[in-house]
Amino acid sequence: MNRGRWHLRVGSIVFAWLAALVGIALVHRSVPVSGWLLVHLLGLGAAGNAILIWSRHFADALLRRPPDPSRAGQAWALAVFNIGAVAVVAGMIVGFWPAVLTGGIAVAAVALAHAATLLRQLRSALPSRFGDTVRYYIAAAALLSVGAGLGVAMANATLPGALHDRFIIAHAAVNLFGFVGLTVLGTLVTLWPTMLRTRMADGVEVAARRGLPALVAGLAAVVSGALAGSPAFTAAGALGYLAATAYVLWPHLDEVRRKRPSSFATLSVLSGVVWLLGSLSYAVVAFATAPTWPAVLDRAGPLTVVVLAGFLVQVLLGALSYLTTIVVGGRAAAIAATTELERGAPWRLAVANSALLLCVLPTPSLLRVAASVLVLIAYTTFLPLLARAIWQARKHRDTPSKQGPPPAGPSVRYRLGVAAAGVGVVVLTAAAAVAADPAAVGIATGPQASVTATGQTTEVEVHVEGMRYVPDTIDVPAGNRLVVTLVNTGADRHDLVLANGTRTGRLAPGESAVLEAGVIGADVDGWCSVAGHRQMGMTLAVRAVGAEAHTGQHDDGGVASIGADDIARSLTAHPGAGFAPHDPVLAAATPDHRVTLSVTETEQEVSPGITQRLWTFGGSAPGPTLRGKVGDVFEITLVNDGTIGHSIDFHAGALAPDGPMRTIQPGERLVYRFTAPRAGVWLYHCATMPMSVHIANGMFGAVVIDPPDLAPVDREYLMVQSEFYLGPPGGEVDAAKVAADTQDLVVFNGYANQYDHAPLTANVGERVRIWVLAAGPNRGSSFHVVGGQFDTVWAEGDYRLRPGPGGAQSLGLSAAQGGFVELSFDEPGHYPFVTHAMVDAERGAHGIIRVG
Template sequence: MMALIVVVLIHPLIPQSRWLLVHMVTLGLVTTSIMVWGQHFAEALLKTRLGEETRARQVRRIQLLTAGIVVTCTGMVGSWPWIASAGALLVSAAMLWYALALGAQIRVALAPRFAFVVRAYQGAACLLPVGALIGTVLAFSPPEPWLGRLLLAHQLINVLGFVGLTITATLLTLWPTVLRTRADAGVARRAPGALLGMGIGAVGAAAFALTGFTVGGIAFLLCYLACFLVIAGGLVSAAVRSARGSHRTPLPLFPVLSIGAGACWFAVTLGALAVMWRRSSDAHLSATLLAADLQALTLPLVVGFALQVLLGAMSHLLPVTMGGGPRATAAGLREMSRLAVLRVVALNLALALFVLMDLGGAIAPALFSALSLGTADAASAGSLTRVLLSSFGFAVLLAFVVLLLRAVRASVRERRAAMAASGASASTPVGGPEAPEHPPAPPAPTDLGMPVRPVEEVGPRSGAVGRRGLTSALVGIGSVLGVTALGGSLDRSYGSFGDPATSTTGPGSRVAATGRTTTVAVSMAEMRFTPDVIEVPAGDALVIELKNEDPHDVHDLVLATGPASGRLQPGSSERVDAGVIGHDVAGWCSIVGHRAMGMRLQVIAIGGAAAPAAPAAAVAADPLARVLADLQQAPAADAPPRDASLPASTVASAEGQRLRLEVTEAVAEIAPGVRMHAMTYNGRVVGPVIRSEIGQRLTVDLINSGSMGHSLDLHAGRIAPDGPMRTIAPGESLEYAITTEYAGVWLYHCSTMPMTVHLASGMLGAVIVPPQGIAVADREFVLVQSDHYLVPIGAEDFDTAMTGHEGHEAMEPGAAPAHPVSPAKIAAERPDFTVFNGHANQYVHAPLQARVGERVRIWVLAAGPSRGISFHVVGAVFDTVFREGEYLLRPDSATGGGSQVLHLGPAQGGFVETVFDEPGTYTAVNHAFADMERGARALISVTG
């Protein structure tokens, strides 16, 4: 917990800080607490008080878990997936050890009627290694759609399975104890089946998440929710009985309120998850989109549910287990429940407002306004509001640590007072001279309730509690609303957002809202908004009814003031509430390259002013600035060198060769430490090398698993382009069949506009058709050169450009931020990197291999989109040159000539041959040295 506080304070300086904060709570606090208190409750429920000699093993188990957590976090923060994997292995070993220990205790239990709770602990503990295994796979950045599917399954197994199942089973006994009541006998009958149903629901939902079967996943999720509600119903009944009953002293409020609020957050979040999953069922890559959307549920699950239940439970358990007599226990409980109503109300209201800021749709803004009592608007909540609200919530949580220290001090003070009253000396141990060598076993449960001996008064009488509670609730609400109002005021002062009532039109001037709404229908097709200029009377609210009428491409609309439509599939519609218009507002399509092709929209405020200029401090970086990389470094572990060998000749069947090209969009490294938002064929920048033979039938099944329209153009065939080269929408596929009638090194690429952007994003590759009678070579390599253009960090389009997978940056573990492709640099012909086979200098660190005397053939393609190549091998002379379907030079040439370079323009290909006479390291380069220095370089290691 102390480490978590430090990380919260310095998290802007830590890579992967979001991942670290979430896992320090779930993997650090919650998992450690589960292991410690699960053992405590297992002994109490089973009446199997273990001997003191077993405690050393339990401590070693906790130490193993802690070591695993530290190693895992170190590996993730440092982007070392193998270290993270080792940490996950240690965590899994600790949890399996814990599960085996619970099983051994069940076998010798004196009260097996409660064994089902401990079996739930055991089953949940066995789920964590499954979640850890999935997390290990995630650390190696699998391609889409597996990244989204694995992330979703990881969350379902760990949060719903491990954490949710354990906490729910614990509440069966802990909740009645906190309320000083007993659970219904019916709860004991229903609970085993409900807990089993929750386990099955979590596992089933995760399994269907992995397979991408949305309906099945939702069904198991609803099964999980229904089983949880069965148990929750019994917990509610216990709360009602406790409220109606009489207690000699008032209940400590914080454990009751915090645990109850956490359970409510869990139920609401499960329902929200089901709704989100259902909404994603009609979208391609539904698991990926859902995994991105689920980031909005991280806070409710981690803070609202897990952390609140943990802190509430600890507020009861720690004073009780410290013991020291009734007065010491009462003093500890009293300290832990100080300002209970204020803390719980303030934290949950701040959390709700924070979550609603990031939720889309029409309901979230309305709920935000309702919870803020109409004093704030979600549209006016910018970054400063988020910072203030999160800081306020953190301060409320931090009060737990302060009160815990006060509780310990109060408990010790009461112990000493009791000893002084009994005449014990100051040197007498706290437990008293008659304290037994071992502490007594925890109280045994009765009807699922763990009776607690009455203690002295822990707070004021019920009437005073009601008045004080109401006052505390009002103070908590007022504090949150005050922080929200301050944040909104600061956001508007700094120009982050417009005011819903008035809109700033320039320094010192405002336009009053008219109360009228202007509604405009806008269509999107052929890289244009129609109309692309909207005139609105200043002060009117603007609603844009947006429709994507493009038959193939995905589009969206982003306004400079913040509102956005999200991605719209062909034929889809969306209403965009632009708010009150007080000045001119720019809009654009954020799909990569679409803005550069003219997809811009302008909102003109009639009677208003031009859009406010950005403050000097906010001037973006030069969009044409070079993105640099240390090309002396090796590629990352998740970007292994591509095998450059020419594929073997295919055995032609009667139907010819058939292969599959799947379009995906992901983040890929193209230079050491430099990642790009890539569009790929079969998951890698530069698609697979396709080998065919003259006269062979080649059929390609193109599947668009991306989030926008894509296509394929095979240069090796003669075919009318209208059908097979058409752009297909996400989720569609087509069959593209040609006959490779001509020899050569042929380019294939995506021909969807803007074509340069799709090629520069990685959608290109080579089809190799060897000429007839080609001589046998000992080694054959393929080098496909491509050029890449990246938006520099800090440039205007770095954060606003979208490649169809929002949220990917947050889901992907480790490393530097990914760069969007820069249409501006493409137009200016200013590439950042020129590379062979998709990664700069990869063959410098993994040289191609050859031997002295072997004939080496190198197939070369200048794939572009814009750069050609002058291919040269330092220290070698080519005796064979084949370019664009014809030999320019053969070994038996009558002139006895040789060649130093193979010169190719964009989209041209050929091959060269040479024989190395001496061992050594030879360098293959683009002799246009500027391109060589951008990464078009490979080593050939020749041995004797």
């Protein structure tokens, strides 16, 4: 197989990983561990394959070794690497650690074999001017094996939480700045002047040779600092790596001065390198000023976006763009491919980089979402252009080459105009986002806007104690400008929102932010916007001293909750086409009770035409049902993929709550192990305050522990009753309704009247067992089957009724209690089941058993 055919064939692997990345990005809200998945589809899948393919190609070229004609060894290595990568991804999605372990071993083995092959070639080759580039590749491949090991360890539920938190930074640093960063810096030695079509600058080789040990030393310091949990030592290592990177890149500036980048390939790579330097600079400052290790983890979030979307994607797309034109074969084919890949290049680059800047700056969430969509569009367009480029190259492969210079591209003025149009799209999108939510950027009207400014500033520092701001009242002379420094000295994430539209971002424990409240001309209310925190007392009053009393501002900036008429119409409506009810069948117990529960935020329909943004365990409300026997050991790994702190409390276990029930912040995880000592249908729920709000917004589920004498039945169903306190359409729970105990819906298994539309089934004479759990957070249940009588009732660990002359008409449960009933049906028909608190049945706690 010749060079061109080989690279086009294996390049399709990179293309497939990039296509999968785009697909997941479009539906990431409904995919488990979506954040992790996006990172690894790009870093492990697309970038990993590209590095293995092209570092071998460049090593052969630099060492003047002919490639293996059959390329069988490379093909097998790539096959094993991709099988391992797929196993890692699949194992993480389904929570099966042995698959992650097997895949991680395969990835590490291929990386070590790749490093060994390059080392052997380097030692056996004649002295080469560019042997140092190959040394970069060897170090990078060796570091990938280390990064894979750290990743496998992190996926293991037995890893202590504190150690897992330290592994996060170490794993990311080794893979991104070691495997990817060293490969890029080593390749630029020869590739960058080649792409620019200029001679290599003086000092490039020397800088590369001397810089490699310094880069490895800086990276080692970062990893050591991370494993030790030391923000200062980690920052020192990042500073060393930044200095070494700048030293290696400095001589290349001469090449840029002599030949300005103008193609998509060169501008994309240059943009990526700039983002790399910027991300490293941010890391140094952010880590050095972080008061605690959790604060380091929180600040690493924006860094991940910058390194991946700014550095890695742009370098990868730029390199692929240039290298594709090299391997397609023939001058005419290369020109045709280049023409396709250059289509809209200035627009794509301008949109990607300016929108990415909005994503990483402290902008309102709606603006960040809009900007991230633009970034995705700009990058995604590369894939169809790449496919067209290869197709056009094949069409022109046999076209005779014309003599003379290649066709001139668009003029500089034209490219600048197209780039300006791209920036204009971003500006217009930002303006639309601001128009949709002007308060998010502090645009206010009314009394505040008309007050006469005094020119003086009032500065106040506010701390957090529990669920209070200290101080919670600020006196400001009317006309003074107010500056508030919020220091989160609490144990959870908090922010501060003022009714005039100004706000801080959400702060992790230990972080602080400055809120520029503007000129104060009237009383202004403030609060924490995390759901439920305001109702628990996190409010702040800004009093304008000397202002007229009637000019106060008390608008909470909210959107009206769903109205009573809309709810009434929904309860009599039918779900749309494709409605799938929550499966009511209680599955048999499994021997393995190791489960990963990811906290996700997802918009779901809770009644026909009514959607809410729920916080869920495992993507559904109620969360997955667990079932076992007395004495079984359960090991639950909780992963917080949400945007605020969450926790979990299993009533089925009996242990001190201090550790396993602690609140974990976004991106963190904990392992909760308990032995089930007693039978029951037990509630599990989020225990983060306010607990009522977290449960009401979907964070609950059931654990069924069978009584030892449980007899077999023909059918088993589970009904988890809960309430909804509806916020605005598509919004989160209305915490004020929760506090007032005014429910909008009462439902079985998370959806109003769903078993009216998809009835439970049974046959005449069959014995049916129905488990019931009252999840609340506030309402109990009086479970009743219309037309049926229970001959067995079991509640809260004991039988209240066994088969005999007596019967029962309902199973009465308070909030957080559970049990089961058994009955059979003597004739066919439709038997409604309800909670006999009839107002709750009429709010949606209603279903049908269809007996045939």
